[in-house]
Amino acid sequence: MRRYRKKPKMDQTKPDATFIKTLGKGAYGSVDLFSYTKDDGTTFHNAVKTTDSEDYNSIEREFRILTKLRGCHGIVQSFGNSLRQETDSTGKKVYKMAIEYAAGGNLTEYIRINRRLSDSVIKDFTRMILQGLVSVHDHGYVHCDLKPANLLLFPRYDQETWFCSYELKISDFGLTVKAGDESVCWEDSSPFVGTPLYMSPESVRDGRVEKTLDLWSLGCVVLEMYNGKHPWVGVCVDDIKSRLLSGKAPEIPRDVPCDARLFMEKCFARERGERGSASELLLHPFLNGEGKVADGDAGGGVRRRVGLRIRKPPSRFEDITTHGPKQKARLRNGPL
Structure with a gap:
């Protein structure tokens, strides 16, 4: 018999955020990039995964697992104490999860x-x-x-x-x-x-x-x-x-x-x-x-980062991946 979990209380607070672009879409929803402004005026970026109520079980399971894996090496980190519940432009209920933004793509x-x-x-x-x-x-x-x-x-x-x-x-x-x-x-x-x-x-x-x-x-x-x-x-x-x-x-x-x-x-x-x-x-x-x-x-295992030298520094951090992370001849490893 299939067991149904009681839905956790949703985070209804809505921080100030600016939509930047859509990062991707899949069978269980979409992932968008948002910028957030702190009280001191600095900004940071997060990716936000959104799915509708029909796929709630999938995103709820993912959030629950990512919460248990917070702080673990090699795992994308999620943020917040719960999923966010909102309504889209058509009035349909959607659920959102904030995660790290991977500026280097996949x-x-x-x-x-x-x-x-x-x-x-x-x-x-x-x-x-x-x-x-x-x-x-x-x-x-x-x-x-x-x-x-x-x-x-x-x-x-x-x-x-x-x-x-x-x-x-x-x-x-x-x-x-x-x-x-x-x-x-x-x-x-x-x-x-x-x-x-x-x-x-x-x-x-x-x-x-x-x-x-x-x-x-x-x-x-x-x-x-x-x-x-x-x-x-x-x-x-x-x-x-x-x-x-x-x-x-x-x-x-x-x-x-x-x-x-x-x-x-x-x-x-x-x-x-x-x-x-x-x-x-x-x-x-x-x-x-x-x-x-x-x-x-x-x-x-010995944990390292894959690194490359670039001939000219980007004007902004995000510009590193405007055309994707291209491999150069002078690759070297550096310790974490």
Whole structure:
């Protein structure tokens, strides 16, 4: 029997905000950028996710999970003590959630602009994703929709050195469930827990999910960073289902380095137990062949930002990503 949660009290206060632009739209609503003015006259930016009453359960679940993950590395942060309830221009009830604004866009855009990423950049982004997954899994959740579009980039700009570093965080927890639970979206007619291109074989068989599902999705993300293309490119959804059930995984190009291939093959293991855990993957030679693992580091990984030098500093912080975060030849790593 399906249990219904009592809706929490909504935040009815309405701070002064100025709409800037729409950042994106999806099946469960839209995300817009707003600027806010403090009492001292300074301004800051937040992204605001909006959905209508029909999709209330999704945004309420996401807000509840993000609240529990506040302060965790690699996770997009939410703000406020509750969702905001408003009415749109047509008088329809909507719900809003304020989250961090990722001025660097998402990983999909980054890959599109840069095509194939360098080996060092891929390793750094993979470390960041895994550290976010350690936080998610340690709280008993499975993200269920890990893909480049849900991995956001946050530029950190140093005005003195003209150095721009990027931090990657996991976002969009609308499909997230507790490990061992059934997915909220799985159906016989559409047997995928999340986005088909990034889903694991077990998600096709039933709607019950475990943490290792996210690790298969991670392998797909790493493959896309190397290949510059979606996994299963040119394959229709029905064929993806049949290929997964027949024991196939996305094809890894021959020019991928050996350690990266072994990492992805571990993510694509048919037996979910052979994929290990997010913490164990942080110790994989693919991520630690060039550096020593820091003693006492949470999850066993060295956390870094991906950085680049720009020839001319932008006049405004937002100008860094006007045309997207383009990869330069002089990429280097810097400690957090």
